[in-house]
Amino acid sequence: MSDMAAKARVADLVIAYAALVDESNACDALDEVVVASDSWTSATDLMRARGYRKVPKRATSSKVPPEAVEAALTTPGTVFRKRFMADSPWTPTTS
Numbered sequence: 577m578s579d580m581a582a583k584a585r586v587a588d589l590v591i592a593y594a595a596l597v598d599e600s601n602a603c604d605a606l607d608e609v610v611v612a613s614d615s616w617t618s619a620t621d622l623m624r625a626r627g628y629r630k631v632p633k634r635a636t637s638s639k640v641p642p643e644a645v646e647a648a649l650t651t652p653g654t655v656f657r658k659r660f661m662a663d664s665p666w667t668p669t670t671s
Contacts, residue, residue, distance in 0.1 A: 583616055583635035584645060591648050592619035593640040595660050596628040606660040609669075610640070612648035626655045626669040 580595035589612045596609050609628060613619035620631045647656045647666035656666040 581632040581635045582637040582640045584638055584640040586612070586645065586649060589613065589649070589652055590616050590619055591640050591645050592616055592623070592635070593644050593648075594620075594623065594628075594632060596623065596631060607657045608641075608644065608660050609655060609657050610644040610648045610666065611655045612652040622653065622655050 582593045584591040584593075591610065591612050593608070593610045596607055607628070609623055609626075611619045611622050613622060616635065620633070623631045644656075644666065648654075651668070655669045657669050658664050658666050
């Protein structure tokens with residue numbers, strides 16, 4: 577999934593976005609995940625702490641969807657998710 581990771585910078589925050597397999601590891605359990613943090617490393621650590629697997633070590637793009645940026649900036653440090661390619665709202669992770 578590392579080809580589906582993007583990073584953007586807004587003021588002093590890094591917005592980390594990736595398509596990742598969730599902790600259930602079900603074949604259809606692919607989430608879009610986004611978080612705002614002080615660095616890519618801390619953002620990906622937050623994703624891992626929420627049970628996401630194979631979190632990329634670096635971004636391969638700077639194209640974070642605008643709605644993902646908006647969600648991440650509402651509460652920096654909170655990991656938000658939605659099912660991959662779903663037309664649903666971003667929600668905070670709970671695991």
